[in-house]
Amino acid sequence: MISALSYIGFASPNSAQWRTFGPEVLGVQVAEPGPDGAVRLRVDDAEARIVIHPGEREQLAYFGWDVGDASGLAAAGERVGQVGITVRHDSDLAAVRRTVEVAWFVDPFGFRHELSYGLASGGPFAPGRPISGFVTGDGGLGHVVLLVPDLAGAAQFYGDVLGFKLSDTIDHGTSIRFFHCNPRHHTLAIAAARGMVGVHHLMLEVGSIDDVGAALDIVNERHIPLAMSLGRHTNDHMTSFYVRTPSGFEIEYGTGGVRIDDRTWTVAAYDAQSTWGHKQPASGRLVPQILAPFDPAPAPAPDPAPAAAPAGPSR
Ligand SMILES: [Fe+2]
Known part of the structure; x- marks a missing residue:
């Protein structure tokens, strides 16, 4: 499983x-x-973990989920297949993604998921500027927060079908459900957005508060918009800020996230996102640009071209 x-x-x-x-x-x-000119970015020794393809509009093109090995891929693919979703194996795509094997499907909200294992190493990581490093390891790349039109349906799909476990919930006007699949407090979270589907942010965790502060200085010096100021979350304890990327979604850049031990973890419900900070800009809320009206009609089969960027919340 994932x-x-x-x-x-x-x-x-x-x-x-x-x-x-x-x-x-x-x-x-x-x-x-x-091969399509995509910008491929490294955060650790893996060859690349974040890929930005050239495209006509802002789009989350695909998730790449680690399923461990061939049997994990078979088990995950079978569960997805059992709810009537076609899972396609693609050896050409595995070569492009630098993994051993890839199978992909499109979920009920139009997001494309790639089940894979064996992401290639690219040699020692050399950060783009001096930082202590990114926290990956058994927690994976980071976490993603999606906006979905049907919170209960999405929780059912990502929980019961993909096997994510509920970490906790926040209801503070917006309802958010947090899910984990490893010790990272959440790898996937979903927030209710009536009639819409999209991406709010990708979180990258760094090794120290100094890394967060140094990045925040650069963001401020360059006058890059912040979607949320420095703050600390109630549930995962992440001390972070949210910066607008060139592609209309946010990067949450933080440190100090909670790790979950399933033997002792209990699911809690919170009524606030943050214990301090995480304020919206004085100019008003930054609306994510990877956000589109949700069309519940079946999605057309996405272009399976390996290097292209199909699917995503495009409908
Ligand atoms: Fe986050």
Whole structure:
């Protein structure tokens, strides 16, 4: 079953801007570009974990989930197949993603998921600027927060079908459900957005509060919009800020996230997102640009071209 977020792909008209935004602001390393000119970014020794493909509009192109091995892929694929969703194996895609094997499907909300294992190493990580490093390991790349039109249906799919476990909930006007698949407090969270589907943010965790502060200085010096100021979350205890990327979604850049031990963890309900900070800009709320009206009609089969950026919340 799914054990971590291994990699993630976006499509964007502004993909080229990530060649500077990535290393200079986030401190990630730029890897060799993809065959379609995609900007491929490293956060650890894996060859690349964040891929920004050139595209006509902002789009979450795919999730890459680590399922451990061939039997994990078979088990996850079978569970998805049991709810009537076609899972496609693609050896050409595995070569492009630098994994041993990939099978992919599109979920009921239009998000494309790739089940894979064996992401290749790219040698020692060299950060784009001096930082202590990104926290990955058994917690995977980070976490993603999605906006979904049907919170209960999404919780059922990501929980019962994909096997994510509920970490806790926050209801403070917006209802958010947090899910884990490894010790990271959440790898996937879903927030209710009536009639809409999209992506709010990708969280990258760094090793120290100094890494967070240094990044925040650069963001402020360059006048890059913050979606939320520095703050600390109630549930995962992450001390973080949210910066607008060149591609219309946010990166939550934080440190100190809680780790879950399933033997002792109890699911809690919170009525606030943050114990301090995480304030919206004085100019008003930044609305995610990877956000589209949800069309419950069946999605057309996405373009299976390995290097392209199909699917996503495109409908
Ligand atoms: Fe987050």
